[in-house]
Amino acid sequence: MSKVNIIYWTGTGNTEAMAKLIEEGAKEKGAEVKLLHVSEASVDDVKGADMVLLGSPAMGAEVIEESEMEPFVDSIASSVSGKKLGLFGSYGWGDGEWMRSWVERMEGYGANLLNEGLIVQEAPEGSSEEECRNFGREAAAY
Numbered sequence: 001m002s003k004v005n006i007i008y009w010t011g012t013g014n015t016e017a018m019a020k021l022i023e024e025g026a027k028e029k030g031a032e033v034k035l036l037h038v039s040e041a042s043v044d045d046v047k048g049a050d051m052v053l054l055g056s057p058a059m060g061a062e063v064i065e066e067s068e069m070e071p072f073v074d075s076i077a078s079s080v081s082g083k084k085l086g087l088f089g090s091y092g093w094g095d096g097e098w099m100r101s102w103v104e105r106m107e108g109y110g111a112n113l114l115n116e117g118l119i120v121q122e123a124p125e126g127s128s129e130e131e132c133r134n135f136g137r138e139a140a141a142y
């Protein structure tokens with residue numbers, strides 16, 4: 001059974017809602033899933049998983065959340081080479097720039113990215129709910 005750890009930060013709940021739908025999809029494919037707020041996560045949650053999914057909304061000016069997610073991502077930089085990794089998050093008014101830079105950054109650390117990252121404008125609803133579940137299914141099978 002593949003171990004999928006989902007580690008996220010959320011301000012108003014949108015990225016958390018994505019995380020829960022992603023969890024549903026991954027579980028459907030038989031994965032053993034751990035859902036963690038980034039404040040509860042450690043580097044061992046990255047090392048011990050077959051697939052790590054990191055979620056952060058676009059914050060600041062097109063960056064990941066700076067007080068908890070940014071230091072966490074920095075702390076795992078040397079532990080993700082060759083690691084299967086997927087990125088997701090919610091955004092408001094931008095064009096997804098924060099996600100493109102985040103994907104590039106993680107590839108720079110040598111991670112094996114699932115795809116170009118899943119982005120949803122504000123809360124997932126309708127077809128984007130299914131996109132989240134699909135992301136989870138793909139992550140479990142990657």
Ligand SMILES: Cc1cc2nc3c(=O)[nH]c(=O)nc-3n(C[C@H](O)[C@H](O)[C@H](O)COP(=O)(O)O)c2cc1C
Binds near residue numbers: 013096
């Ligand atoms: C301080 C702050 C900065 C933000 N910066 C951006 C931004 O640069 N680009 C963007 O598309 N959305 C931006 N947003 C909008 C959030 O990404 C959006 O509301 C998202 O749905 C929040 O997700 P959450 O509910 O998981 O916190 C910002 C929101 C806040 C509060």
